[in-house]
Amino acid sequence: MSHLYDSWDPNFKTPFGAVKKEKICFFNLRLPKELQPDYPPVLVLFRPGFKERFINLYRIREEEDCIVWGCGYMPKYVGVHYYYFAYTVNRQRFYIKRVSGHIGNLNDGDLFQLTVYDEDFRTPDFLKGGIMYQIFPDRFAKSGETHGDIPYGRVIREEWGATPWYRPDEHGHVWNNDYFGGDLKGIEEKLPYLADLGVTCIYLNPIFESHENHRYNTANYRNVDPLLGTNEDFRHLCQEARDYGISIILDGVFSHTGADSIYFNKFGRYDTVGAYQSKDSPYYPWYTFDEYPDRYEAWWGIDTLPNVQETNPDYLNYICGEGGVLEYWLSLGAAGFRLDVADELPDKFLTALRTRVKACGEDNIVIGEVWEDASNKEAYGQKRRYLLGDQLDSVMNYPFREAIINFIKGMSSRDFELGIMTIVENYPKESLDVLMNFVSTHDIERAINRFGGESCDDKSKDWMAERYLNDHEYWLGKSRLKAATALMFFLPGVPSIYYGDEAGLQGYKDPFNRRCYPWGREDQDLIAFHKEVGRIRKAYKVFRNGRIRFFRTPEDVVAFARYHKSAGVSVQIYVNRSDQERCVELEHITDTYAVERVEHGRLEGNTVHIEPFGYTVVVTRDTTKI
Numbered sequence: 001m002s003h004l005y006d007s008w009d010p011n012f013k014t015p016f017g018a019v020k021k022e023k024i025c026f027f028n029l030r031l032p033k034e035l036q037p038d039y040p041p042v043l044v045l046f047r048p049g050f051k052e053r054f055i056n057l058y059r060i061r062e063e064e065d066c067i068v069w070g071c072g073y074m075p076k077y078v079g080v081h082y083y084y085f086a087y088t089v090n091r092q093r094f095y096i097k098r099v100s101g102h103i104g105n106l107n108d109g110d111l112f113q114l115t116v117y118d119e120d121f122r123t124p125d126f127l128k129g130g131i132m133y134q135i136f137p138d139r140f141a142k143s144g145e146t147h148g149d150i151p152y153g154r155v156i157r158e159e160w161g162a163t164p165w166y167r168p169d170e171h172g173h174v175w176n177n178d179y180f181g182g183d184l185k186g187i188e189e190k191l192p193y194l195a196d197l198g199v200t201c202i203y204l205n206p207i208f209e210s211h212e213n214h215r216y217n218t219a220n221y222r223n224v225d226p227l228l229g230t231n232e233d234f235r236h237l238c239q240e241a242r243d244y245g246i247s248i249i250l251d252g253v254f255s256h257t258g259a260d261s262i263y264f265n266k267f268g269r270y271d272t273v274g275a276y277q278s279k280d281s282p283y284y285p286w287y288t289f290d291e292y293p294d295r296y297e298a299w300w301g302i303d304t305l306p307n308v309q310e311t312n313p314d315y316l317n318y319i320c321g322e323g324g325v326l327e328y329w330l331s332l333g334a335a336g337f338r339l340d341v342a343d344e345l346p347d348k349f350l351t352a353l354r355t356r357v358k359a360c361g362e363d364n365i366v367i368g369e370v371w372e373d374a375s376n377k378e379a380y381g382q383k384r385r386y387l388l389g390d391q392l393d394s395v396m397n398y399p400f401r402e403a404i405i406n407f408i409k410g411m412s413s414r415d416f417e418l419g420i421m422t423i424v425e426n427y428p429k430e431s432l433d434v435l436m437n438f439v440s441t442h443d444i445e446r447a448i449n450r451f452g453g454e455s456c457d458d459k460s461k462d463w464m465a466e467r468y469l470n471d472h473e474y475w476l477g478k479s480r481l482k483a484a485t486a487l488m489f490f491l492p493g494v495p496s497i498y499y500g501d502e503a504g505l506q507g508y509k510d511p512f513n514r515r516c517y518p519w520g521r522e523d524q525d526l527i528a529f530h531k532e533v534g535r536i537r538k539a540y541k542v543f544r545n546g547r548i549r550f551f552r553t554p555e556d557v558v559a560f561a562r563y564h565k566s567a568g569v570s571v572q573i574y575v576n577r578s579d580q581e582r583c584v585e586l587e588h589i590t591d592t593y594a595v596e597r598v599e600h601g602r603l604e605g606n607t608v609h610i611e612p613f614g615y616t617v618v619v620t621r622d623t624t625k626i
Contacts, residue, residue, distance in 0.1 A: 005104030018115035041087035118389025129544030130200030141186030198534030217258030238333025342368030435493030452477020568625030
């Protein structure tokens with residue numbers, strides 16, 4: 001063994017990764033024989049805010065070049081724990097800390113992380129092994145039905161697919177008041193298409209009544225926006241989707257409301273008495289005013305989005321209480337919620353939300369928007385406990401997205417592995433299996449633009465508005481998108497297709513990443529590609545909850561196996577980011593695995609051929625289990 005400690009290697013730590021409360025975890029340290037500790041080495045382990053625990057290691061056995069020291073630890077408290085090792089030689093103290101992701105050597109490095117979660121933590125089965133599809137409702141599909149009672153101030157765009165309005169008015173305000181007419185009936189009409197694509201879950205961006213086209217400024221939590229249809233339309237959509245094996249989750253925007261809402265009513269649109277109009281309003285305690293009524297706390301200072309006090313008892317009950325907003329939409333057929341800006345929602349609110357969602361059905365899901373590693377995220381001065389068993393089921397997987405994008409654009413395969421495995425190690429397995437994996441969303445530029453076009457980071461909205469990829473840029477963006485999609489579909493978690501990505505839809509940042517789906521102008525080759533990776537994904541249970549193991553490869557290739565320890569099947573994935581064919585030697589989990597079939601790509605003898613920007617899938621089986 002060349003390392004003193006390796007948290008990924010079962011020879012050093014079992015089980016791998018996060019552990020359940022009150023389940024024993026074993027640690028082994030390998031010290032060179034020439035080191036003669038004055039005392040037994042110790043494992044130093046603690047939770048932030050609590051004292052360190054010093055656990056003696058015992059001499060386990062002697063190996064060829066080292067002495068193995070080990071101990072067991074049974075955590076009694078959920079939370080993120082940190083640890084390192086220490087030993088003394090000639091009265092001089094030495095530390096073994098993390099110096100390269102998971103490797104420990106003599107160094108003043110970082111601490112290792114051990115996530116301990118509730119032993120009863122379970123995540124919904126319906127999403128595992130599935131495929132998610134994200135829809136921005138105004139821009140996916142319109143049924144052509146006439147909707148009544150359309151609120152004033154909206155502009156209905158006649159040309160489906162035209163550039164969304166983005167320029168501010170003379171006061172510098174962007175109203176986001178142009179609508180293309182996508183609706184719930186339109187989504188319902190496209191269910192056969194989505195089912196054929198392999199979709200098993202639709203995630204809808206906000207559908208509640210709101211007065212901007214993104215609908216993140218909620219006006220009424222209990223009504224579908226009139227341009228999208230009615231509450232009954234939503235119920236019917238859920239029923240029809242269920243017949244296709246598709247569940248629907250909603251976007252929950254609970255950190256703020258709209259200023260133009262029944263709750264705040266800044267512009268007097270509603271006949272309710274809003275918080276802006278009177279301190280006697282029942283909604284006044286929901287908000288925080290610095291100088292009544294015109295100065296108030298607002299989301300990122302945007303005065304159309306007044307912040308709410310989520311733990312105000314009345315607001316908490318309105319959303320999370322019996323008969324509240326959550327229960328109402330779940331009763332209509334929703335399968336759960338994706339929570340906007342989850343890191344801005346207090347622990348008390350998240351716990352109450354999960355309690356209510358699960359009370360309406362254990363298989364309902366709660367996914368949070370968290371952009372960082374959600375296991376050790378700190379917000380508002382405290383360590384968050386999203387994935388410990390009493391708040392979120394899982395999160396939007398931005399760390400995987402960044403790893404995929406960066407690898408496709410040149411990051412080393414070793415750094416890609418480190419980025420993926422850090423999350424795999426830190427997250428509970430239950431959360432890992434329902435991670436929302438993606439390469440595009442409504443908040444970031446579409447991946448095809450990121451892969452093929454110029455960077456938009458320092459560009460103006462005017463530059464982005466009519467900027468389309470030329471033929472070569474489109475070819476490059478599409479080719480790289482295919483490689484990225486293969487990774488997204490086969491890594492742990494659930495792939496999430498942002499509507500139109502599968503059809504070649506382009507768009508830089510908001511609002512140009514929210515263009516209308518190009519019905520009749522789809523890239524059929526891209527759609528066929530998504531169907532094929534979806535077919536392979538659904539064919540093997542290892543993509544539902546299997547483990548992952550990476551193989552050493554040349555820099556342009558990422559290779560890994562998804563497997564179950566007991567099932568005897570390993571599905572090996574090889575992805576090539578380059579514009580040249582690459583060849584690597586076939587890997588095996590153990591010597592007893594033999595090739596059963598090649599699902600995609602080419603295998604000649606023991607050589608895996610991977611097409612430019614392509615992928616190869618090889619299925620092997622343990623011959624001892626046949």
